[in-house]
Amino acid sequence: MDKIEKYRSVLRHFEWLTGELSKSEVIKDQSLYKRLAKERSELQEAASSIAGFLEMKGRLDEDMEVIESSEDRELVELARAEAEELKAGMCGLSEKIQLMLLPSDPDDSRNTVFEIRAGTGGDEATLFAADLARMYKMYAEKKGWKVEHLGGSPSEIGGYKEIVFLISGKNAYGNLKFESGVHRVQRVPVTESGGRIHTSAVSVAVLPEAQEVDVKIDPGELKIDVYRSSGPGGQSVNTTDSAVRITHVPTGLVVTCQDEKSQHKNKAKALKVLRARLLEKARNEQRDRRAEARKSMVGSGDRSAKIRTYNFPQGRVTDHRIGLTLHNLSGVLAGELDDIVRELAVAHREELLKREIKGDEDR
8 A cells, every 4th residue: 555545545534433423323332432532533633634635746736737738838837836845845744644643552541650679889779769769750740640659668878779659640651661771870979978979770660550451360370478567677667467478470570568557458559560560571572572583684673771871960861762961950850851751752753653664665
């Protein structure tokens, strides 16, 4: 199917959706009506642009006919001038349409589970893990999203060895999915008396929240241990066995939660994290199989795990994947992530578009 026929097919489908939504039997079936209305809404901008593109193509065809057959020199020159303008306009519009028609990630609309873990750097890494957790929570607040703490392991000096939380809101995963990876910090630690700059690392995992329909967990495959919750330094924070540790025996995945006084609530939170990890594990295995199949043909395209550096002495943040540097470290750590999120999304869509165009050429 060539590009023009593809556009016409999209326009026909949009018109079909419009017609279906006016039918009484569809209106009565609210589930069907909402699904079709959502699909039509997602296509509306692209359909409008395609209609404009096809109208311009019709005018271009007329101009080309004049250029090829008319003996009126002045008329031919006018047609040639308009044809050049139309070609330029159609080229720009076509690129926008192709971006609009890129398939969206079905997970983008989901809530997202964040897992932040201190890596190399000892105490300084745990402090930076807390800084990143605060940054994402402040970003969520600016978006009007809800943040729910799911678990964590505090360090002795006020940081986090590990912290897990859920961000709920419109397109939460779609906005934050590119944050997964190793985040590096360069600064003078509070524990450094000599004023030397240290480099520490923290890993961030961003997982789409899994629903029960996505991941079926067999209760017989779970080992559940309960124990008494305790805080940093062994300080008791609960006098009952309310903390929960769940082991998924087939995979060896372990999740613990001790934030709530209720064992039931801790178990529910732990299952939420386990479900997200199992979904991510299944998808990673699927991606690995596909990557292995492609590796011999296209080579490895894996990037370094290090995705971003936060340099305190120079007050800058650099995202290494897209070569973006912002001299606004304090703002970024205060949750001003929109510039980074937007540039990462643009780069991702451009990469998808390149693959789409290459796929069209190969076909």
